[in-house]
Amino acid sequence: GAVVSQHPSRVICKSGTSVKIECRSLDFQATTMFWYRQFPKQSLMLMATSNEGSKATYEQGVEKDKFLINHASLTLSTLTVTSAHPEDSSFYICSARPQLGQHNEKLFFGSGTQLSVL
Amino acid sequence: GQSLEQPSEVTAVEGAIVQINCTYQTSGFYGLSWYQQHDGGAPTFLSYNGLDGLEETGRFSSFLSRSDSYGYLLLQELQMKDSASYFCAVGGGYQKVTFGTGTKLQVIP
Numbered sequence: 001g002a003v004v005s006q007h008p009s010r011v012i013c014k015s016g017t018s019v020k021i022e023c024r025s026l027d028f029q030a031t032t033m034f035w036y037r038q039f040p041k042q043s044l045m046l047m048a049t050s051n052e053g054s055k056a057t058y059e060q061g062v063e064k065d066k067f068l069i070n071h072a073s074l075t076l077s078t079l080t081v082t083s084a085h086p087e088d089s090s091f092y093i094c095s096a097r098p099q100l101g102q103h104n105e106k107l108f109f110g111s112g113t114q115l116s117v118l
Numbered sequence: 119g120q121s122l123e124q125p126s127e128v129t130a131v132e133g134a135i136v137q138i139n140c141t142y143q144t145s146g147f148y149g150l151s152w153y154q155q156h157d158g159g160a161p162t163f164l165s166y167n168g169l170d171g172l173e174e175t176g177r178f179s180s181f182l183s184r185s186d187s188y189g190y191l192l193l194q195e196l197q198m199k200d201s202a203s204y205f206c207a208v209g210g211g212y213q214k215v216t217f218g219t220g221t222k223l224q225v226i227p
Contacts, residue, residue, distance in 0.1 A: 105166045105168065
């Protein structure tokens, strides 16, 4: 089965610092990756759609300068939370969609990153 | 915009059958998917309906009615390990995937 690796699984940082989260598709090429944010007992809220080689498309209300997304290759996307503040504390989770025609209706998720900003 | 509504919580007895409903409003419908998420874990894909009707995958079945903008997930022979949150989602292909409000299922002995 398709595997998506996400690191780190947990990070604690001081307010004002930046945190980078990596998402890798290990055994397939992902032309599209999605970044979600999830607060406790709530649904997954789409933050942005990341396409390889192009700028990410951000959802309304998501600050693109705060949440920097880079999709440099078909297997790697990164999310950098810049100048993190306590309100950014959340569970961040990436997902990858295989190239069109290969179970394209499925999303494969990373294991998530629990960010705590002190 | 897109919105998907689900009941917030459902409780069912081990061995029983439970149905989790999902109503949606969306433009450019692609398909309805279902995902399971245990506390602290990642969502895992359960089922997908691109066309009307019932799809069966083991103990799990999913139904879609595009004319009613409605679908459901049916879990049979419930097991304690099925206690989790279940999300419907719309999107696929070239579309983004939007998740529903989620249903927390508690299976009791």
